[in-house]
Amino acid sequence: MDIKKVIAKYPRIHLTPLPTPLEFAPQLTKMLGGPKIYVKRDDLTAIAFGGNKTRKLEFLMADAVKQNADTVITLGGVQSNWVRQCVAAARKLGMNSVAVLEGEMPQVYQGNVLLDRIFGAQLIYDSNITQELEDQEIQGICPITSKVAESYRQRGKHPYLMPLGGATPLGNLGYINAVDELMYQMDEQGIHADYLIAGTGTGGTQAGIECGLRLANASAKMLGISVSHHTQPKEVEIAALCNTTMEFLGIHEQPFTPNDISVNYDYVGEGYGAVTDAAIEAIHMAAELEGLILCHTYAGKAFAGMVDLIRRGVLTRDHTVVFIHTGGGVGNFAHPELF
């Protein structure tokens, strides 16, 4: 199916030059002695130091603009890459932003939250977001964000609620588009990828990639490396998200089942944001061998997963792997003690 045609009907605001580079990683490939490793540089999108959320925001922000929004309200962790890109994109489009951040007000502003502050986002701290999302989530929105939106409406504003991580069918178009882009680049460079690897948080990126691979009829398989533990298996959630995304696109194919989705939980460590030795090793390896900056929360864990799968012989010399670098390097500035 022609992906460009499928997504052309949805409004989109171009927030970054695309395509992002697809680069061979020669030192890494040589050192690990396994598959040919390529890196899709989605850390290089042009919204406040980049990352995977920019692609989702191209579609979500277009919807906000279409609805005449003047204020974007969203939520995430204190060191959320999503919140950083969201509040920056809002400014680029002339809007204000509010972010409900899980946790306490930091004593020193560092990393992502420092940038949120520089962008002049109104920051609200709430320790219960995860619980609220588990109890009464409605598509990535929790009661506190809805309450904030209501207070803005009462003041005559036009708020737009951005769901956690942008993981909605509309946001997922960003990664369907990324697959199309990647297919062209691989064609051009004569690459046949067996596996795409990326960190999986909300699962929106993986869902978009899974839908994109199916629409492109591609043989490459997506391996999501989970960055957090979940009560419900992520495969179930991602398969459901893939199906709602396909429905949203008006494409009626055989539904995705959890068996179609591959998520690996072996590299989470104690949980979201928890430091693992493997992630720190991965950060050093990517930096020292290829000049890439990863973080311990997302790309470092995903990369650690890739390295381990190579060392254990799951990924071999016969394979070609594309590591989707989802960004997140800004988070390192909040954790100098790790290095």
Ligand SMILES: *Cc1c(COP(=O)(O)O)cnc(C)c1O
């Ligand atoms: C959000 C994020 C991810 C995960 O993307 P999801 O779509 O939430 O699964 C991976 N890496 C980085 C750096 C991120 O900020």
